[in-house]
Amino acid sequence: MNDYNGILDNDILIKSLKTAVRHDRLSHAYIFDGERGMGKTMAAKAFAKTLNCERGGETACGECLSCRSFDGNNNPDIFYIAPEKGVIKVDVIRDSINPQVLTRPYSYKYKIFIISQAEKMNIAAQNAFLKTLEEPPGYVIFMLLTQNFNALLPTILSRCVMFKMHPVxxxxxxxxxxxxxxxxxxxxxxxxxxxxxxxxxxxxxxSEKFAEITAFAFDVCLNIKNWDVVELYRRTSELKDKKEDVPAVLRVLGYIFRDALIYKLTGSERYLIHSYRLSDMQSICEKFTARQLMRSCDAVEHASERLAAKMDMQYTAEQLYYTIKER
Ligand SMILES: [Zn+2]
CATH class of the missing domain: 1.10.8 (Helicase, Ruva Protein; domain 3)
Structure with a gap:
């Protein structure tokens, strides 16, 4: 089995990793940078598994003892580091990384450290890590996974080979x-x-949460025209109470109005994001004029901006619903 197969549309990255293995031109530190869900972990793990594979090919064999222990998450020479409560503190570098760096691999060719959300290392941790990174033994390889590599010290960045994950x-x-x-x-x-x-x-x-948010947003679009003032205030509080889900609700609301506008103007489902709910889309189009849909899109965008600026949520929600309902 080739573990790179699960990584879609990042051919250059995969080619680079295979070439590095083929010519035995390895760096002691790599950064895999990209948004959440873009395959950073998958790429780093496939690379790490390959590097310690006993058959030494461009991809891991999946059958040797090293590969099998890797798949079972008990390869003694692979170390996973991740933030605790949103931060990687200096103790983690001192206690979990540095002592391991000083001793040779237990069973295989390399000791490999895969550090998730490496940008969450605080400054003390980064400085301690930098010392290790300056002169690591040849058997040590670091793989730093980041969503925002700029949060790392330039002196760390300059010692790593950087791979950017591309959107698929x-x-x-x-x-x-x-x-x-x-x-x-x-x-x-x-x-x-x-x-x-x-x-x-x-x-x-x-995701049940995503299904719930989508259902909530469709319910608003389908029924808001029938809300009286009491209901509108009740629903305003309900939206306000969703707290951390509000950005996602606004995003879905925005896309539903965008879809409805396109459907109203073109009559075609071809460009719709929510084509799977065509009958709901038709109902929404019957309740809103094109102009109202445009204004609703603007109102959602305006609410998102107010939310990002941390302005009053109650007032933001009222304004949003009033605009969608009345105009
Ligand atoms: Zn193997």
Missing amino acids: PQGQIKSLLIDRGCTEGEADMFSHYACGAVGRALELIS
């Missing part, structure tokens, strides 16, 4: 989701919301 085209994610049992319409929607991140798409298809 929507069509490829859609095909993958259809292979996983989604209908064409569902695959359209999930692949759109995934924004190029395969991992996010796979998360979304089984």
Whole structure:
């Protein structure tokens, strides 16, 4: 089995990793940078497994003792580091990394440290890590996974080989989701919301939270015209109470109005994100004029901006619902 096969549309990255192995030109530190769900962990793990594979090919054999222990998460020479409560502190570098760096691998060729969310190392941790990174023994390889490599010290960055993960085209994610049992319409929607991140798409298809948010947003669009003032205030509080889900609710609301506008203007479902809910889309189009849909799109965008600026949520929600309902 080739572990690189699961990484879609990052051919240059995979080619570079294979070439490095083939010519035995390895760096002692790599950064895999990209949004959540873009395959950083998958790429780093496939690379790490290959490096310690006893057969020494361009890809891991999947059968040797090293590969099998890797798959079982008990390869003695692979170390996983991750933030605790949102931060990687200096103690982690001192206690979990530095002592291991000083001793040779237990069983295989390299000791490999895979550090998730490496940008969460605080400054003390980064400085301690930098000392290790300056002169690591030849058997040590670090793989830093980052969503924002700029949070790392330039002196760390300059000692690492950087790989940027690229967003996967929507069509490829859609095909993958259809292979996983989604209908064409569902695959359209999930692949759109995934924004190029395969991992996010796979998360979304089984996310109860996302299903709940989508149902909530459709309910607003379908029924808001019938709300009286009392109901409008009740629903305003309900939205306000969703707290950390509000950005996602606004995003879905924005896309529903965008879809409805396109459907109203073109009569075609071809460009819709939510084509799997065509009858709801038709109902929404019957309740709103094109001009109202445009204004609703603007109102959602305005609410998102106010939310990002941390302005009063109650007032923001009222303004949003009033604009969608009345105009
Ligand atoms: Zn192997």
